[in-house]
Amino acid sequence: AQKVTQAQTEISVVEKEDVTLDCVYETRDTTYYLFWYKQPPSGELVFLIRRNSFDEQNEISGRYSWNFQKSTSSFNFTITASQVVDSAVYFCALSEAEDNFNKFYFGSGTKLNVKP
Amino acid sequence: GAVVSQHPSRVICKSGTSVKIECRSLDFQATTMFWYRQFPKKSLMLMATSNEGSKATYEQGVEKDKFLINHASLTLSTLTVTSAHPEDSSFYICSARDLSGKGGRQRYEQYFGPGTRLTVT
Numbered sequence: 001a002q003k004v005t006q007a008q009t010e011i012s013v014v015e016k017e018d019v020t021l022d023c024v025y026e027t028r029d030t031t032y033y034l035f036w037y038k039q040p041p042s043g044e045l046v047f048l049i050r051r052n053s054f055d056e057q058n059e060i061s062g063r064y065s066w067n068f069q070k071s072t073s074s075f076n077f078t079i080t081a082s083q084v085v086d087s088a089v090y091f092c093a094l095s096e097a098e099d100n101f102n103k104f105y106f107g108s109g110t111k112l113n114v115k116p
Numbered sequence: 117g118a119v120v121s122q123h124p125s126r127v128i129c130k131s132g133t134s135v136k137i138e139c140r141s142l143d144f145q146a147t148t149m150f151w152y153r154q155f156p157k158k159s160l161m162l163m164a165t166s167n168e169g170s171k172a173t174y175e176q177g178v179e180k181d182k183f184l185i186n187h188a189s190l191t192l193s194t195l196t197v198t199s200a201h202p203e204d205s206s207f208y209i210c211s212a213r214d215l216s217g218k219g220g221r222q223r224y225e226q227y228f229g230p231g232t233r234l235t236v237t
Contacts, residue, residue: 033224043207045228052224091159101224102148104211106159 003027004094006107013082014115021077021110023092029053031097034068034075039089039109048090051075082114118221119143120212122229129200130237136196137232139210144221145190146212151183154207154231166193200236208232 005024013019025034036048049059051068059066063080079086089109095101119142129135139149148167152160164180166172166187174180182204184196193212197204211226221227 037228042230043209043233044230045209047225047228050222050225095224095226102150102165102213103162104150104160104226106161108159111157 002107003105004092004107006090006092006110008110009108010111010113012113012115015084016081018078018080019082019112019114021079021090021092021112023075023077023107025073025075025092025094027073027094027096029096029098033095033101035093035095035104036066036075036077037091037093039091041088045091048077079112082112084114084116087112087114118212118214118219118225118227120146120210120227120229122208122210122232124232125230126233126235128235128237131201132199134196134198135200135234136194137208137210137234139193139195139212139229141191141212141214141227144212144214144219145216146193147190147215148213149187149193150211150213150226151185151193151195152209152211154209156207160209163195197234200234202236205234205236208234 032053034051038046065078067076089111091109092107094105121140123138151163154160163178164172164174166185168187168190172185187193209231211228214221217223
């Protein structure tokens with residue numbers, strides 16, 4: 001079974017629109033971390049956020065915000081007023097205490113196209 | 117911060133030859149390093165975990181004789197693709213962990229390298 005599901009394969013928006021990228025995870029562990037990464041066309045993974053399972057506070061960083069809800073096992077990512085530079089593939093990932101946080105389970109990624 | 121480099125960034129080799137990819141942690145000692153593979157438009161799949169001074173642990177389905185991993189020091193891990201075939205063409209990404217927690221680095225974080233694009237002709 002997929003541990004991290006990103007159901008949206010590709011999303012296209014027009015600049016200045018808000019967009020939410022969905023991430024649903026599955027784990028039996030009570031201690032885990034969730035991550036979001038951005039992968040531009042160059043391929044390098046850019047770290048965006050890390051969240052531990054005990055901190056359900058939503059977070060805002062500039063135009064980025066994250067909504068962590070354990071009740072629905074979701075960790076969604078919203079970009080407000082999107083810009084062309086936001087175009088990239090975004091990955092959600094999970095690591096668990098069960099294997100000492102060694103394995104990162106990545107979702108399949110969501111490709112975001114922001115058009116001018 | 118934590119910086120991980122990979123060399124080369126891009127390599128083209130002929131079928132049947134071997135190619136080595138280096139992964140270095142530049143400003144910290146990496147007790148554990150990881151190798152991922154990413155096919156075009158696909159997700160990252162963990163290939164193996166290497167701990168300094170010991171044999172790598174390979175994920176199910178990854179041929180250890182084909183993908184040789186050496187973690188000879190706390191700052192360097194190498195991945196050698198032996199007898200490369202066109203189907204080995206992929207984007208290979210390494211990552212490293214610093215379990216010391218020093219320098220503001222998170223122990224549960226994996227710091228990713230920029231990746232190496234391998235094309236086998």
